[in-house]
Amino acid sequence: MKFNNRNIQIGRNVQLGTNVRIGDNCIIYDNVQIGDNSIITNDCVIGEPTGRYYHDENYINPATIIGANSMIRSHAIIYAGSVFGEGLMTGHRITVREGANFGINCLISTLADIQGNSNFGDYCRLYSNVHICEFSQLGNHVFVYPYTIFTNDPLPPSNHYKGPTIGDYTIVAVHxxxxxxxxxxxxxxxxxxxxxxxxxxxxxxxxxxxAKVQRDIRTISSKEAAGNHYPWMHRFERGMPWENIGFDNWVKK
Amino acid sequence: MKFNNRNIQIGRNVQLGTNVRIGDNCIIYDNVQIGDNSIITNDCVIGEPTGRYYHDENYINPATIIGANSMIRSHAIIYAGSVFGEGLMTGHRITVREGANFGINCLISTLADIQGNSNFGDYCRLYSNVHICEFSQLGNHVFVYPYTIFTNDPLPPSNHYKGPTIGDYTIVAVHxxxxxxxxxxxxxxxxxxxxxxxxxxxxxxxxxxxAKVQRDIRTISSKEAAGNHYPWMHRFERGMPWENIGFDNWVKK
Amino acid sequence: MKFNNRNIQIGRNVQLGTNVRIGDNCIIYDNVQIGDNSIITNDCVIGEPTGRYYHDENYINPATIIGANSMIRSHAIIYAGSVFGEGLMTGHRITVREGANFGINCLISTLADIQGNSNFGDYCRLYSNVHICEFSQLGNHVFVYPYTIFTNDPLPPSNHYKGPTIGDYTIVAVHxxxxxxxxxxxxxxxxxxxxxxxxxxxxxxxxxxxAKVQRDIRTISSKEAAGNHYPWMHRFERGMPWENIGFDNWVKK
Incomplete structure (x- = not known):
């Protein structure tokens, strides 16, 4: 029952790589590019236009780029004007607004709400239902766990937005x-x-x-093995570029 | 690719004003009224019937009224029996249950979950993923920031529901x-x-x-200009009725 | 306008009981069983396949069982390989991953995100936007209120998952x-x-x-009547098996 090409709409100047598959009831708007071997499952909207589309006859939809080997699960809404490196993987019902720039091999889980105009490094993992505000800057290998919120308005409501900045390999736990x-x-x-x-x-x-600093993370014992758990890159490698070779060998490359 | 009239279903006694546009895959149930110049984008459900619809042959869908100049983004589910003043603006995937009464120019952002049987004044802003319980009463110009929850059951589970009441111009920050x-x-x-x-x-x-009272909000300095930030109506006017004329002039009118 | 059979897709070896109704735009994948008198409303996906479906030609979709007299509201995504006892009731946009086992008469409210590989007793109520992690074990009559999160990774990220365990009749309040x-x-x-x-x-x-233990719940006064409120089963019976007969009589049966 895969990919029946039922009720799909494709706009103008859409570039689909080789072996791209589009699920039923999807809408792909103008100027979307999807890299080779990517899978867009059912009911997704890619290249959702901004509000001006509905009022301005001269509106041109900004380019949206989805890298190769991506897998977008059903009911995603991805706005026009965002860029995703190869290997994007998503859960269901994600929302990504315009101007989001993602590195390679990022994960955006179910119900995550990415407000746009933000930068994300490589291998970031944004888990279920996170809310990332505009003007956020995330490094590489940043993990943000469910229901965490990034905010940008210090005196709401104001016009003085400043997003958070998160360094490489940092983990923000749930809620x-x-x-x-x-x-x-x-x-x-x-x-x-x-x-x-x-x-x-x-x-x-x-x-x-x-939040107050409690200790150096390098003093936290592992629960799985002798020694310390952090930096976690020596303890966890699933989906990371050092999988099967180890972090130290990967760094040396 | 706007408004192709694909896979749309319209019930009985639906009244669409002039220049109303309905996106693909939308379902508009019986007895819905949509005001002039409103835009309902793709995959919305307006006038969702309550559970009795599926079991009672004599079920009549309560009237649902969407004011003029509204913009409802994709995947909204709005139940029958709710009323929205003109200028409603929504994000994606909102859910509004029956018996919600909204004033004019309200905003309901992505994933907000409005449980119904509540009242909202004019120019309220309910941001992403807020959850407003039944029997809530919000004044005018109330801003509720992401992932905030209103609750109504003091000893769960009980039958003794009492919703919160929020005064005009009040701001409830995230989470x-x-x-x-x-x-x-x-x-x-x-x-x-x-x-x-x-x-x-x-x-x-x-x-x-x-929550404990820390101070009078009129003593909090602005980060954008000399003087204090609150009451915020002198510092923030985007989308508010005093935009371009100033709060003091608007009040005098 | 009920059940027009528009844009529905049904896979192979789908078993629908008598008087089952399927809403428009639904997708029912292979090997789904739906019990008598159940209602699946619009835009639902039942038996969503896991990732291997898209890459493995020999993939066989695990069986998905929805008990009789269930009511699944619109935009649900229920993965293949989950089992629900009779009388399942859901809100909108629920997501349930593979390997979730539910007893009878459970409620899963709007936007709830059930990560799978978990067990739920009878008459559980999972309210709006709860997030239940893998390897959770819930007893009977457990109520989990909105935006509550269960977690399973003690040192994120690790490979050492342990889900929470919740006993019968326990209530976890919001957030x-x-x-x-x-x-x-x-x-x-x-x-x-x-x-x-x-x-x-x-x-x-x-x-x-x-969280610290404050007191024995049997000392908390009711706000509705003389005496104490907990155990709540003497104070609340809506939808519970002791409705109209009282908890004590039901226990004796």
Whole structure:
């Protein structure tokens, strides 16, 4: 029952790579490019136009680029004007607004709400129902766990937006809030249900509301093996570029 | 590729104003009224019937009224028996249950879940993924930021529902919980991640779990200009009725 | 306008009981069984295949079983390989992954995200936007209120998953987090916005971050009548098997 080409609509100047498959009831708007071997499952909207589309006869839909080998699960809404490196993987019902730039091999899970005008490095994992505000800057290998929110308005409502900045390899656990303009360094762990209101230095484990640095993450014992768990790259490799070769060997490359 | 009239279903006694446009795959149930110049984008359901529809042959769908100049983004589900003043603007995948009454120019953002049997004044802004319980009462110009929840059952589970009441111009920041029956006054600011368990007087800045009044909001400095930021109506006017004329002039009118 | 059989797709070896109704734009994949008198409303996906479906020509979709007298509201995505006892009731846009086993008469509300490989007893109520992680174990009559998250990774990211376990008749209030491997006993009440980081004994009222036991729930007064509110089964019977006969009589049966 795969790919019956039922009720699909494809706009103008859509470029589909070889072996791209589009599910039923999908809408692909103008100026979308989808890389080779990608799969768009049912009921997705790719290249959703911004509001001006409905009012301006001269509206031109910005280019949307989905890299090769991507897999977009059903009911995604991806706005025009976003760019995704190869190997994008999504859950269901994601929403990504315009101006989001993603590196390669990123994951965006079910119900994640990416507000656009933000940058994401390679291998980021945005889990279920995260909300990433405009003007956020995420490094590489950043993991944001479910229901975490990034915010950008320090005195709501205002016109003074400043998104958070998150360093490489940092983990933000579930149900946390990162306040406007906060910088979290590299290799940090933010504990569940935290509110991060101040900058956090590299290699910190911080938790609480407001989040306070508790210790150096390099002192947290593993629960799976002897030694410490963080930096996690020596303990976890599923889906990471160092899978099967180890982090140290990958870094040397 | 706008408005191809593909796979649209329109029930009985549906009244569409002049220049109303309906997107593909939409379902408009019986007794829906949509005001002039409104846009319903793809995959929306307007006038969703309540459970009795499926079991009772004599079921009559309650009237649903969407005011003029509204813009409903894709995948909305709006139940029969709700009323929206003109200028409604929505994000994607909103859900609004029966018996919700909205004033004019309200915003309901992506994934917001409005449980119905509630009242909302004019120019309310309900941001992404808020959850507003039944029997809530919101004044005018109330802003509720992402992932905030209003609750109505003081001893769950019980049959003793009491929704929150929120005064005009009050701002509830992200990731907060307002407990059953709580009254938040006018011109308040509730800080991020608060749990509001007691009534909050007018002009308070309250934060924490449980939320405690910290100070008068009129003493909070602006980050954008000299002077104080609150009441915010002198600092923020985008989309508000005092845009371009200033709050003081608007009040005098 | 009910059930027009528009744009429906039905896979191979789908077994529909008598009087089953399927809404427009639904997709029912291979090897789905739906019990008598069930209603699947519009835009649902039942038996969603796992990722291997798209890459493996020999993929066989696991069986999906929906019990009799179920009502699945629109835009549900239910993966292949889950089993639901009779009387399942859902809100809109639920997502249930593979390997979820539900008892009879469960409720899964709007936007709930059930990650699969979990067990749920009879008469569980999972309210709006809850997130239940893999390897969770819920007893009978467990109520999980909106935006509560269950987690299973104690040192994220790791490979050491342990889901929470929740005893019969326990209530977890809104916006709470239950940490990996935590056991909450029977007849507990977890207050709003808690983070449950340690095991909680039977009959406890616990609240806070981290959640601490405050008192025996049997000492909490009712707000509706003389006496105490908990155990709640004497105070609340809507939709429960003791409705109209009383809990004590039902237990004796």
């Amino acid at each position: 946390s809030v990162v306040l406007p303009g906060v910088k979290i360094g590299e290799n940090c762990l933010i504990g569940a249900n935290s509110v991060v209101s101040r900058d956090i230095p590299d290699f910190s484990f911080a938790v609480g509301s407001p | 907060s919980v307002v407990l059953p029956g709580v009254k938040i006054g006018e011109n308040c600011l509730i800080g991020a991640n608060s749990v509001v368990s007691r009534d909050i007087p007018d002009f308070s800045f309250a934060v924490g779990s449980p | 709470s987090v239950v940490l990996p491997g935590v056991k909450i006993g029977e007849n507990c009440l977890i207050g709003a916005n808690s983070v449950v980081s340690r095991d909680i004994p039977d009959f406890s009222f616990a609240v806070g971050s981290p």
